Amino acid sequence: MSLLKEVILQMFFVLIPFVLFNIYYRDKMRNFSQSFILVTSSISLFLAMTFSSSVVEGVIFDVRYVIMFFALVYGGVQTGLILLGEFVLYRLYLGGDGLFIALVISVFSFSVSLLMYRTYKATHRKTFFTILAGVLFSIIALTLTYFYLPHYFVKHLTYHLLVIPLPNILGIWILMSLFSTSVSDKEIFIKHAQNEKIETMSHVAASLAHEVRNPLTAVKGFLRLMQENPHDFTKSAQYMNICMDEIQRTEMILSEYLAISKPLTNRHEQVNVVELLKVMRAVMSPFAILHNVELEVRAPDISVIIMANPDEIKQVLVNFIKNAIEACTNVRKGRVFLSLVVEEGKAILIIKDNGVGMDEGQMKRLGSIYFSTKSSGTGLGLTYSYHVIHTIGGTVTVNSKPNVGTKFSIIFPYQE
Known part of the structure; x- marks a missing residue:
């Protein structure tokens, strides 16, 4: 059971570059870099050697060659040489009876890695060459250990036949396969995002x-x-x-x-929606009068605070109120009504008009950059407004009927 734990621990260390890749690059629009491979491989190598497997003090085994092969494939020769230097220095620091044999094994194993990594990158039979590399690392380690320490090797034969081949062969196959898949998926994601951006x-x-x-x-x-x-x-x-x-x-x-x-700013501060509505009433009243539309605002007496950029929220309200007023221009006794209520930890702003209204198809297309219910509109105002509201964690719902009117409900996260 103890040997199995040591194998599992080494398998965990060998997967560190894969795990960190998926954490660090998850939301980034770029793939791995050489420095990333160097740093993560160095961490993996250091931990694998620090918590290495051993039955005799001074003679240790770990997945160092798997990690160095991985670094060569994805980081290049320079990265591989740096890791080799890290291994040599750290192994000299650890010392012990197995120091000399460890250095000899490293020379042979690194030479094999140099010969194989270019072939691995060029071939389509990557799984075969991956397993072959793990087998060769195991054979080199077992052969040289037996040659230099035959009595020790025979005495702990089961240990060597289990702890050396299994992490090498299984570890290199899992690491290379998983990392290769993640890198390919990231490339597909980046290309898709770039194509989508170009299309937009x-x-x-x-x-x-x-x-x-x-x-x-x-x-x-x-x-x-x-x-x-x-x-x-x-x-x-x-x-x-x-x-x-x-x-x-x-x-x-x-x-x-x-x-x-223009990208939205990260500046979020406390915004009193009640005070902002009073300002909007004063600002938009002349526009409403010009279009013969009555503008009414109703808000609670208490402060209603949300976390947002005040300039962006002000522009959002201007867009919604302006659209509501223009929808009532050709309606007899046009009226736009704004109401702010607080329910269950949410601030709900209702913007209601008795204008021309919209049908089901028009409501579904609201917020699209190419759609506007006005003949001279671009749809950009609502696109911007929807984006701002969603960015601060809010939502927008709409109910409308042709020739009856429209009701927008903007829900903001409420700061009590």
């Missing part, structure tokens, strides 16, 4: 070109009319006003695209 960028570029081309085409047309009739000052002034409106619309579209492409 191409869609955004196409959408931006489409949105900007329309006002520019109008401006170009009216400028040509002004060029054809330079003496008609009345029409020229009219055309000039239209051009200015189209240019202003272009600026608005570009601003929205810049806002959605």
Whole structure:
């Protein structure tokens, strides 16, 4: 039972690079580096030698050659040589009767690793060469141990036939297989993410070109009319006003695209939603009056605190309120109602209007960068707003019916 524990312990040490890879690179958009292989292999080698297996003091066995072969394959010759140097120095420090034979074994085993690692990288029969490397390491260790310490070897024959081959063969196969699979999966993930990013960028570029081309085409047309009739000052002034409106619309579209492409900040601080709603009522009331829409805000008397970036939350509220008001522009007695309530540790902001409303298909597409219910909209405002809310741990739900109105419920994590 004691021997089995020692084998299992060595197997654990040999898997350290694989475990640390999956922890460290789990959420990163890059694969392993040479420095990562060096550091993790050094840790693995140090622990394997520190808690090595032994039946006679001074004669130790561990998975050092498995780790050095792994370092050669994934870190290169320089990494392998550094690990060899680490092994030699640490083995000299540990000392004991087995020091000389350990150094001799290391020379032969490292030479075999140098001969095999390039073949391993080039071949498609990786499993075969992996197991072959483990077998060769075991044969070298067993043969040289028997040659230099025959009485010791024969006396502890069962120990050597179990503790040396098993960790070498099984350990190198498990480590190389698992690490190779993880690296391949990471490469697929990175390529998929890059392709997805390129596809998104191409869609955004196409959408931006489409949105900007329309006002520019109008401006170009009216400028040509002004060029054809330079003496008609009345029409020229009219055309000039239209051009200015189209240019202003272009600026608005570009601003929205810049806002959605700008990364969200990590600055989170206490934001009193009640006070923010009062500010929003003052800011958005002139816009509501301009569109003949009544804007009403109802909030509790207590402070309702959330953790967020106040500027981002303010922009979110502007986007939602502006959309609600514009939805009521062509409705008789248009009304937008904001209500803030606190329920079960959550702050719920309800934004309700009696505007044109949406059907089921439109509600499902809300938040998409390419979708807007307005003829001149880009959908970027809600895309940005949804992103901000989700980033701080909030959610958005919507209920709407055509020609009846829309109700948004924004749920924020509440700081009591």
